[in-house]
Amino acid sequence: AQSVTQLGSHVSVSEGALVLLRCNYSSSVPPYLFWYVQYPNQGLQLLLKYTTGATLVKGINGFEAEFKKSETSFHLTKPSAHMSDAAEYFCAVRAAGNKLTFGGGTRVLVKP
Amino acid sequence: EAGVAQSPRYKIIEKRQSVAFWCNPISGHATLYWYQQILGQGPKLLIQFQNNGVVDDSQLPKDRFSAERLKGVDSTLKIQPAKLEDSAVYLCASSPGLAGAVDEQFFGPGTRLTVL
Numbered sequence A: 001a002q003s004v005t006q007l008g009s010h011v012s013v014s015e016g017a018l019v020l021l022r023c024n025y026s027s028s029v030p031p032y033l034f035w036y037v038q039y040p041n042q043g044l045q046l047l048l049k050y051t052t053g054a055t056l057v058k059g060i061n062g063f064e065a066e067f068k069k070s071e072t073s074f075h076l077t078k079p080s081a082h083m084s085d086a087a088e089y090f091c092a093v094r095a096a097g098n099k100l101t102f103g104g105g106t107r108v109l110v111k112p
Numbered sequence B: 001e002a003g004v005a006q007s008p009r010y011k012i013i014e015k016r017q018s019v020a021f022w023c024n025p026i027s028g029h030a031t032l033y034w035y036q037q038i039l040g041q042g043p044k045l046l047i048q049f050q051n052n053g054v055v056d057d058s059q060l061p062k063d064r065f066s067a068e069r070l071k072g073v074d075s076t077l078k079i080q081p082a083k084l085e086d087s088a089v090y091l092c093a094s095s096p097g098l099a100g101a102v103d104e105q106f107f108g109p110g111t112r113l114t115v116l
Helices: none
Strands: A003-007 A011-012 A020-024 A033-038 A042-052 A056-058 A065-069 A073-078 A088-095 A098-101 A106-111 B003-005 B010-013 B019-024 B033-038 B044-050 B054-057 B065-068 B075-079 B088-095 B111-115
Touching: A003 A088, A011 A020, A011 A056, A011 A073, A020 A033, A020 A088, A020 A106, A020 B054, A020 B111, A033 A073, A042 A056, A042 A073, A042 A106, A073 A088, A098 B003, A098 B044, B003 B054, B003 B088, B019 B044, B033 B075, B044 B065
Parallel strands: A011 A106, B010 B111
Antiparallel strands: A003 A020, A020 A073, A033 A042, A033 A088, A056 A065, A065 A073, A088 A098, A088 A106, B003 B019, B019 B075, B033 B044, B033 B088, B044 B054, B065 B075, B088 B111
């Protein structure tokens, strides 16, 4: 069975500072991993995904994530936070049949 | 390309009443998903359809929840009777390929249900 743990339900960063959101997963098979963003009153939007190949994955809006098998982690980063990055972020792992198991989410607050 | 459409966006009902949600996936997408997102939690898959057949409904509370996708396009999710703990956002998503493909899932805006 797959599971996802996101460390920290809330993160506060200053505009221009590094954004780091932590995700650890458990999977009985080689994982496919995803990060989604959810803005208020909207559905989820895919930021990036790891399937196979390069372990550093670049996504939209300047985000990237690195797959570390030895640490079972897939942390999301952005070098410089922007006010528009305020949202909730979800890490997910794919199970059989393209089903996603999501973490509990991390809400990001960006301070001016 | 139009995205996943859901209606209504908001619904308030009293416990023991029934409610239905509607989803229109992206045109041509074979697979459709319904998720339940309780406040402060990540989405949880309720049911997955491939065309008009159910692939997985293992987490659907079948005593009160039902869903259908009769013509392999639109889908409805029904709750009857509703309980207080059903208060959540119900998200619909679709993906282009068959259930085994590693496809991006495209999400609708969700229906926020409040049960009083």
